[in-house]
Amino acid sequence: MTSKTLKPYLKYLSDVQIEEIHEGSLRLLENTGVMVDHQEGLKFLEKHGAKVDHQTKRVRIPRQLVSQALATVPDRFTLAARNPEKDCPLVPGGRPYSRNGGGADFTIDLETGEFRPLLQADVKEYYRLMDALDGISFIAPVFGQDMPVLGRDILMLREAFGNTDKNIHLRAFTGESLKLMFEMAALVAGSKKELKARPIVSLLEAPISPLKFLDVIVDALWLCGEYGIPLDVCVMPIAGGTGPMTMAGNVQLFNTEFLAGVVISQLAHPGAPLQYAARPMAMDMRTGFSLAGSVELGIMATAGAQMAHFYHVPVSLHGPWSDSMTHDGQSVLERMYMNLMAALAGANVLVGAGMMQQSLVISHEQLVIDDEINRIAFRVVEGFEVDEERLAAEVIDRVGPGGNFVADMHTYKFLRSERYETDLLYRNSRVAWEEGGATTLLDRAKDKARTILKEHQPNPLPEDLSKELDKFVSKALKSLEK
Amino acid sequence: MSNILERMQKDLYAGKVAEVEAATRQALDQGLGAQEILNKGLIGGMEVVGRDFKAGDLFIPEVLMCAKAMHSGLEVLRPLLAEAGAASMGKIVIGTVAGDLHDIGKNLVSMMLQGAGFEIIDLGADVKPERFVQAVRDESPDMIGMSAMLTTTMPSMKSTITALKEAGIRDKVKVIIGGAPVTSKFAQDIGADSYAPDAGAAVDTVRTLLA
Numbered sequence: 301m302t303s304k305t306l307k308p309y310l311k312y313l314s315d316v317q318i319e320e321i322h323e324g325s326l327r328l329l330e331n332t333g334v335m336v337d338h339q340e341g342l343k344f345l346e347k348h349g350a351k352v353d354h355q356t357k358r359v360r361i362p363r364q365l366v367s368q369a370l371a372t373v374p375d376r377f378t379l380a381a382r383n384p385e386k387d388c389p390l391v392p393g394g395r396p397y398s399r400n401g402g403g404a405d406f407t408i409d410l411e412t413g414e415f416r417p418l419l420q421a422d423v424k425e426y427y428r429l430m431d432a433l434d435g436i437s438f439i440a441p442v443f444g445q446d447m448p449v450l451g452r453d454i455l456m457l458r459e460a461f462g463n464t465d466k467n468i469h470l471r472a473f474t475g476e477s478l479k480l481m482f483e484m485a486a487l488v489a490g491s492k493k494e495l496k497a498r499p500i501v502s503l504l505e506a507p508i509s510p511l512k513f514l515d516v517i518v519d520a521l522w523l524c525g526e527y528g529i530p531l532d533v534c535v536m537p538i539a540g541g542t543g544p545m546t547m548a549g550n551v552q553l554f555n556t557e558f559l560a561g562v563v564i565s566q567l568a569h570p571g572a573p574l575q576y577a578a579r580p581m582a583m584d585m586r587t588g589f590s591l592a593g594s595v596e597l598g599i600m601a602t603a604g605a606q607m608a609h610f611y612h613v614p615v616s617l618h619g620p621w622s623d624s625m626t627h628d629g630q631s632v633l634e635r636m637y638m639n640l641m642a643a644l645a646g647a648n649v650l651v652g653a654g655m656m657q658q659s660l661v662i663s664h665e666q667l668v669i670d671d672e673i674n675r676i677a678f679r680v681v682e683g684f685e686v687d688e689e690r691l692a693a694e695v696i697d698r699v700g701p702g703g704n705f706v707a708d709m710h711t712y713k714f715l716r717s718e719r720y721e722t723d724l725l726y727r728n729s730r731v732a733w734e735e736g737g738a739t740t741l742l743d744r745a746k747d748k749a750r751t752i753l754k755e756h757q758p759n760p761l762p763e764d765l766s767k768e769l770d771k772f773v774s775k776a777l778k779s780l781e782k
Numbered sequence: 783m784s785n786i787l788e789r790m791q792k793d794l795y796a797g798k799v800a801e802v803e804a805a806t807r808q809a810l811d812q813g814l815g816a817q818e819i820l821n822k823g824l825i826g827g828m829e830v831v832g833r834d835f836k837a838g839d840l841f842i843p844e845v846l847m848c849a850k851a852m853h854s855g856l857e858v859l860r861p862l863l864a865e866a867g868a869a870s871m872g873k874i875v876i877g878t879v880a881g882d883l884h885d886i887g888k889n890l891v892s893m894m895l896q897g898a899g900f901e902i903i904d905l906g907a908d909v910k911p912e913r914f915v916q917a918v919r920d921e922s923p924d925m926i927g928m929s930a931m932l933t934t935t936m937p938s939m940k941s942t943i944t945a946l947k948e949a950g951i952r953d954k955v956k957v958i959i960g961g962a963p964v965t966s967k968f969a970q971d972i973g974a975d976s977y978a979p980d981a982g983a984a985v986d987t988v989r990t991l992l993a
Binding site for chain 1: 934
């Protein structure tokens with residue numbers, strides 16, 4: 301009989317502590333409440349039994365509303381892709397997926413090594429590169445600083461549709477442009493109904509910590525519900541800045557913010573797919589910067605994953621993340637522990653590939669390195685099969701003391717299924733290394749990026765659809781100008 | 783330095799608010815002058831704090847607590863200081879620019895500048911160019927500080943500088959900018975007077991510009 305090894309979960313909170321944090325959030329929602337800067341939202345919540353102070357826009361949410369909302373939030377859904385082979389089903393205890401970090405402003409030029417603004421010309425390249433990397437399961441927005449401000453998010457989506465057939469993770473600047481982007485996605489999916497059945501885009505929105513819901517997140521929660529688009533409710537208090545200094549306090553705060561998001565979403569659209577995006581940050585007390593690679597982020601996020609599992613919702617955590625300015629040892633070591641902790645915490649999605657310097661910078665070679673780091677993390681949580689044939693007692697007996705397994709049929713049979721093979725990490729002799737130009741990890745990552753950019757052709761949109769999209773975009777941009 | 787001023791500096795360094803206030807009164811009772819207490823006790827104390835912050839030995843929340851202690855002493859001295867302006871090192875209008883709602887960085891800079899003895903008029907977040915212009919007219923500050931977190935809102939910094947020029951008051955104030963995506967080159971390009979990469983550097987830059 302074949303059985304799989306245990307899923308190796310990392311945990312910090314005991315069951316009692318999980319209950320305490322949940323109860324703490326219910327009390328905070330009842331007594332302190334959240335600020336909701338959205339007129340319709342205030343009326344809606346009041347109608348459903350929340351106590352609303354219209355003057356201060358403070359909404360106090362009774363606990364029964366939270367239970368009602370948690371009862372309808374789904375425990376699984378799929379981030380569908382234009383190419384169904386690249387779907388990412390997020391299921392309890394399922395394998396993790398990953399995406400790049402979104403919204404970089406700068407890049408490190410692949411050829412010159414220069415730190416410079418990210419431009420529209422770079423955007424296509426980045427989508428094409430990520431389209432080719434298996435360790436990047438779906439794709440977040442990359443913007444050019446030279447793109448027009450108005451409608452930049454819509455132009456981003458247009459470029460993405462042309463350069464990848466993976467799920468596209470949106471970033472919206474206004475509720476208005478968000479609706480336009482969903483209409484664009486419906487055009488590509490075939491119809492609004494088909495988009496709902498197979499959402500080929502997904503979205504992230506974040507309340508502002510502490511406890512503040514701006515109009516754009518309320519719009520996003522409702523529009524996503526209407527269109528059936530999966531939404532990351534991204535809670536990211538900065539410990540010691542916009543959240544308490546203590547790790548427990550930060551978990552308490554972001555859990556409360558997540559629950560408020562669930563209430564606003566589920567009361568309006570029961571069953572709308574939400575992801576618990578537990579992305580706590582920490583303020584560096586020497587500079588005031590928000591840190592990306594501080595180890596406490598991984599610890600707090602793990603507690604967040606436990607809360608998500610308690611509520612039976614998919615969870616997305618920061619994966620390969622780093623504060624480093626360049627592709628150095630600090631960068632690799634921070635990414636590795638952040639990503640492994642997140643994968644071991646049971647994250648459904650590992651977020652951050654390609655980003656450097658507190659997520660301000662994206663880099664081609666970093667994406668290639670993070671693709672590898674992600675695939676290693678996938679391998680770590682996959683575990684291995686245990687059965688009579690694989691336990692191999694008969695083979696050990698056959699080979700006997702002092703023999704070897706190299707030429708055995710058993711080795712031949714399992715040769716290609718048991719190991720994760722790498723094309724990026726160097727594992728040959730010194731002689732071969734020197735003859736091959738004594739390359740470093742970074743050299744090989746750059747080469748791989750160059751090769752992909754030279755050779756990889758993404759799956760194009762049908763020509764008529766492509767034209768239709770262009771028409772839609774120019775009309776959409778005009779409508780935004782009004 | 784007299785014992786009482788030495789103790790005041792130590793208490794200030796330890797962020798002991800009530801103790802610094804008490805020591806200030808005690809120093810006055812002992813016959814020390816308000817200006818001397820301010821310069822040697824309070825400002826002297828903050829200089830040590832600033833030095834250790836730069837060396838990485840003190841953290842921002844500790845500096846803010848020291849500043850709070852300094853202000854508790856300053857409030858006692860304020861009525862006694864000869865000229866009204868003697869206690870303020872300069873007046874700064876600060877805000878996060880239009881379209882941008884990220885204010886933790888701006889708040890941090892405000893607190894650090896206040897701690898260093900500057901008077902701060904905080905306009906909050908999503909501040910349109912007209913409001914900066916109005917604030918310069920109403921408050922006659924020495925400087926305005928603008929913050930942005932997004933590349934999409936950075937152009938508003940330029941619009942604000944243009945609005946100041948059009949109102950004919952650009953030369954009445956210094957302009958300093960900051961925020962995650964902002965660079966020193968961008969500051970030059972849009973005609974700001976300076977840029978600071980973090981809250982600590984902002985205090986130094988403001989001191990230099992207003993010296």
